[in-house]
Amino acid sequence: MGDSWPFTLIYQFIKPSSLDSILESSMNINQLKNQHLWWRAGFGPPADRVKELSKQKPEALFHSMLKVSGKKPDFFDVADPQLKELVSQPMSVGKLQGLRPEEKQMIRKQSVQDIAKLNLRWLDEMTNSDAQLLEKMSLFWHGHFASKTVNILYDQALLNVIREHALGNFRDLLMNVSKSASMIQFLNNNQNRKSHPNENFARELMELFTIGRGNYTEADVKESARAFTGWGANLQGGFDFRPRQHDDGIKTFFGKTGNFSGEDILEILLAQKQTSVFITRKIYRFFVNEIVDEEKTNVLATQFFESGYDIRSLMISIFTSSWFYDRKNIGSQIKSPVLWLVGMRRQLPMEIQNPLVQIVLERLLGQVLFSPPNVAGWPGGKHWIDSSTLMLRMRLPQIVFRSDVIISKPKDDDDVMMGMRDQTLAKNIKRLRNPGSQFFQAKILWDEYIKNFKETQENAVYEVIQDLLLQKVSPVNENEMLLYIDESDREKRIQSITIRLMGTPEYQLC
Amino acid sequence: MLPKFLKAFEGSVHAINGQKVLVVLQLSGGNDGLNTVIPVRNDIYYRERPGLSISREKSLVLNDEAGLHPSLTHLKSLYDEGNLSILNNVGYPNPDRSHFRSMDIWQTASNSDEVLNSGWLGRYLDAECMNCSKPSQVLEIDDMLSLALSGEKMKGIAFRDPQRLYDTSQDPFFKEMLHAGFHEQGEDPGSYLYKVMAETVSGADYIFQQSKLRPSETVYPNSEIGKNLKTIASLISSDINTRVYYISLGSFDTHVGQQAKQEKLFSELNEAIKPFTDDLKSRHRFDDVLMISFSEFGRRVSENGSGGTDHGTANNMFLISGGLKNKGILNEMPDLSNLTDGDLNQQVDFKRVYATILNKWLQADDYKILGRKYEYLNFI
Numbered sequence: 068m069g070d071s072w073p074f075t076l077i078y079q080f081i082k083p084s085s086l087d088s089i090l091e092s093s094m095n096i097n098q099l100k101n102q103h104l105w106w107r108a109g110f111g112p113p114a115d116r117v118k119e120l121s122k123q124k125p126e127a128l129f130h131s132m133l134k135v136s137g138k139k140p141d142f143f144d145v146a147d148p149q150l151k152e153l154v155s156q157p158m159s160v161g162k163l164q165g166l167r168p169e170e171k172q173m174i175r176k177q178s179v180q181d182i183a184k185l186n187l188r189w190l191d192e193m194t195n196s197d198a199q200l201l202e203k204m205s206l207f208w209h210g211h212f213a214s215k216t217v218n219i220l221y222d223q224a225l226l227n228v229i230r231e232h233a234l235g236n237f238r239d240l241l242m243n244v245s246k247s248a249s250m251i252q253f254l255n256n257n258q259n260r261k262s263h264p265n266e267n268f269a270r271e272l273m274e275l276f277t278i279g280r281g282n283y284t285e286a287d288v289k290e291s292a293r294a295f296t297g298w299g300a301n302l303q304g305g306f307d308f309r310p311r312q313h314d315d316g317i318k319t320f321f322g323k324t325g326n327f328s329g330e331d332i333l334e335i336l337l338a339q340k341q342t343s344v345f346i347t348r349k350i351y352r353f354f355v356n357e358i359v360d361e362e363k364t365n366v367l368a369t370q371f372f373e374s375g376y377d378i379r380s381l382m383i384s385i386f387t388s389s390w391f392y393d394r395k396n397i398g399s400q401i402k403s404p405v406l407w408l409v410g411m412r413r414q415l416p417m418e419i420q421n422p423l424v425q426i427v428l429e430r431l432l433g434q435v436l437f438s439p440p441n442v443a444g445w446p447g448g449k450h451w452i453d454s455s456t457l458m459l460r461m462r463l464p465q466i467v468f469r470s471d472v473i474i475s476k477p478k479d480d481d482d483v484m485m486g487m488r489d490q491t492l493a494k495n496i497k498r499l500r501n502p503g504s505q506f507f508q509a510k511i512l513w514d515e516y517i518k519n520f521k522e523t524q525e526n527a528v529y530e531v532i533q534d535l536l537l538q539k540v541s542p543v544n545e546n547e548m549l550l551y552i553d554e555s556d557r558e559k560r561i562q563s564i565t566i567r568l569m570g571t572p573e574y575q576l577c
Numbered sequence: 578m579l580p581k582f583l584k585a586f587e588g589s590v591h592a593i594n595g596q597k598v599l600v601v602l603q604l605s606g607g608n609d610g611l612n613t614v615i616p617v618r619n620d621i622y623y624r625e626r627p628g629l630s631i632s633r634e635k636s637l638v639l640n641d642e643a644g645l646h647p648s649l650t651h652l653k654s655l656y657d658e659g660n661l662s663i664l665n666n667v668g669y670p671n672p673d674r675s676h677f678r679s680m681d682i683w684q685t686a687s688n689s690d691e692v693l694n695s696g697w698l699g700r701y702l703d704a705e706c707m708n709c710s711k712p713s714q715v716l717e718i719d720d721m722l723s724l725a726l727s728g729e730k731m732k733g734i735a736f737r738d739p740q741r742l743y744d745t746s747q748d749p750f751f752k753e754m755l756h757a758g759f760h761e762q763g764e765d766p767g768s769y770l771y772k773v774m775a776e777t778v779s780g781a782d783y784i785f786q787q788s789k790l791r792p793s794e795t796v797y798p799n800s801e802i803g804k805n806l807k808t809i810a811s812l813i814s815s816d817i818n819t820r821v822y823y824i825s826l827g828s829f830d831t832h833v834g835q836q837a838k839q840e841k842l843f844s845e846l847n848e849a850i851k852p853f854t855d856d857l858k859s860r861h862r863f864d865d866v867l868m869i870s871f872s873e874f875g876r877r878v879s880e881n882g883s884g885g886t887d888h889g890t891a892n893n894m895f896l897i898s899g900g901l902k903n904k905g906i907l908n909e910m911p912d913l914s915n916l917t918d919g920d921l922n923q924q925v926d927f928k929r930v931y932a933t934i935l936n937k938w939l940q941a942d943d944y945k946i947l948g949r950k951y952e953y954l955n956f957i
Contacts, residue, residue: 453732454777475720481676542758572770
């Protein structure tokens with residue numbers, strides 16, 4: 068069997084950590100820092116801003132990002148008008164049962180289609196919007212306040228709440244998310260009645276949304292669940308308080324006693340310093356490094372707490388600190404599938420002819436927007452990577468380049484399909500032999516990308532592209548890469564270097 | 578220096594004949610257990626299912642009380658031979674009726690109020706390979722890896738076809754990068770990516786070579802499950818170190834038009850099981866292979882208004898092997914007069930089944946893998 072082992076030679080070359088070799092790289096330090104900022108505070112540097120990367124100071128770049136992210140975002144509304152019409156009459160969820168079966172079926176089907184539309188709409192926004200920090204922050208909260216429904220109006224409303232408050236005040240965000248129809252349905256507050264309290268929301272509120280495990284008691288869960296009784300939602304997605312189902316007796320929560328409402332419970336949790344610590348740690352892990360620096364997060368948390376939970380100022384403190392740009396933080400994270408996909412679209416502008424293929428990719432790679440794996444959101448980091456996802460990530464640039472086929476079939480999602488046909492897969496697959504295979508039909512707008520290298524010396528092309536695409540230097544050098552590069556002309560050379568470098572393990576990092 | 582985990586793939590780790598193997602069959606979508614193992618003497622069953630119930634005459638009689646779905650003829654033969662046992666009322670306390678949540682609970686072996694990010698078979702892999710890295714111990718025949726096979730440290734390998742896995746992973750460019758970039762060190766994400774890449778490239782080669790060693794010559798149906806079971810039978814007969822295979826069949830989410838859907842899926846299963854068990858018998862491996870089936874939940878006792886059933890709770894499991902200790906129907910049929918909100922009550926926590934298999938079949942430390950001690954069952 069010895070002959071079939073391809074790596075007998077590897078073991079003799081123990082190379083030094085490639086991170087250090089950045090020091091020897093000719094890359095302008097500003098460029099590395101700016102790219103770091105683009106990847107962390109946004110979805111990677113866009114093709115039309117490449118020229119500024121080496122010139123601009125990171126502080127200046129951040130302040131311009133902050134400014135454009137300060138505007139109120141445009142709300143998304145992709146829901147089918149007919150569907151909205153059907154549920155627009157004031158009726159309770161119970162009345163939905165009164166609809167004809169065809170109407171119910173139509174609502175369900177349309178809703179699934181519209182949620183896919185919303186998914187694509189948001190991917191486009193992440194790709195094209197200048198408000199990068201806002202959308203990135205929203206993606207963070209989308210995972211933090213993980214919720215999954217099959218109701219487009221609920222999903223859309225929750226996303227709009229998140230995008231409105233993403234950089235605002237955490238108190239407002241928490242209050243509005245807690246009262247959103249999506250969360251009320253997902254965590255069963257609809258079923259939380261005085262006679263039969265349902266503790267699901269109360270438990271997750273503390274465990275996942277505010278203070279974290281180990282900082283509350285079972286009694287706190289029970290008592291606060293009583294305070295949220297009567298919180299419901301109507302079919303259109305509005306908050307609906309039902310006083311007759313609300314328990315207005317005396318509750319004891321975190322050592323305080325009173326006739327607490329749901330709002331009071333949220334205020335008491337916000338008054339706990341630990342809530343600011345829990346949220347800050349999670350933000351640090353997402354935006355800076357999975358390995359938390361306790362000292363720094365404590366300082367940040369104190370500031371966050373004292374500011375009355377001002378998210379914007381917390382993010383300013385992080386992105387204007389000098390430690391954010393420490394080498395140990397650069398290239399230290401595995402891109403989430405959404406960041407990876409959107410980042411590629413930003414760096415290499417393309418027109419995707421069958422946009423639904425992006426949802427197939429999300430499914431294959433384990434991050435479908437509006438469909439987190441569970442109440443805890445996406446675990447992230449190394450959890451993104453197994454042999455199947457890594458191979459697909461490394462092969463995808465080639466597939467896009469050649470408008471080739473993705474020969475993998477995602478698993479069924481029974482919560483979405485509800486016994487129906489899988490609609491994201493149904494369309495363009497009939498011609499292909501393997502069930503579930505998808506073409507990735509895209510036209511890469513090479514001109515917009517290649518113009519960035521107009522003034523680059525021929526012998527520097529490789530290095531310049533590598534510096535642009537990778538936050539961690541690839542151990543494969545230009546000579547070893549030669550075999551895989553199309554040298555027939557300058558344009559082809561740039562294209563093939565780009566596609567190859569996007570297929571490296573290093574491209575998975577930021 | 579040869580990194581330990583690549584060494585693991587060198588030829589010397591042949592599975593010994595007699596090594597026990599587990600095949601997990603996931604019936605995705607929530608299979609209707611009551612129309613799988615039919616309580617043919619139960620009036621409540623017939624009352625609650627005027628349209629969907631299967632008569633005693635049509636069912637494949639197992640004993641006085643129970644009959645099998647008419648499409649499962651080969652499973653009936655296995656039952657008659659003493660090679661198929663049925664465990665009723667399997668579930669967990671405080672059942673969840675969402676597919677993905679309940680599937681997570683089954684795959685991670687968590688309680689219903691806790692969330693785990695690793696699967697029970699992935700943690701088995703972690704425990705078996707403290708100092709090595711042999712992800713081919715745990716394989717899934719699918720394009721995507723299930724959470725069940727994803728451990729804290731290690732992950733199994735998923736593939737649809739050994740040849741295709743080989744072709745896609747043996748890109749010379751990948752090898753070039755591995756050659757230059759792989760060095761055994763560190764927990765940082767960069768090292769992790771190279772580790773997974775190395776495991777995949779060498780694992781793919783290993784799996785492909787093994788799949789060609791003693792390929793099955795039995796004729797299987799051309800269905801997905803037929804092909805997958807053929808792949809598994811070929812690998813079981815090779816010298817591969819794999820202890821666990823994982824496959825799925827679905828979708829059993831039969832809210833509408835259940836009869837036709839369940840029948841179609843069961844026919845596929847039935848037609849594929851026959852050559853698989855024949856294959857294993859002829860190669861004298863059937864005593865060493867245990868196949869179990871499960872679903873994230875059963876379905877409600879009453880049928881709904883659309884010729885289907887909605888999400889329920891407890892369910893039955895099939896246990897198939899030439900090496901079963903307890904044969905037949907292992908416990909009582911569901912008690913339809915004692916329901917909670919119209920749903921069956923679970924009597925056997927599924928984690929007891931896992932603990933039994935881990936401990937008695939795979940000789941692994943079930944306490945470490947499941948985090949709690951569960952009372953063993955006696956079927957093996």
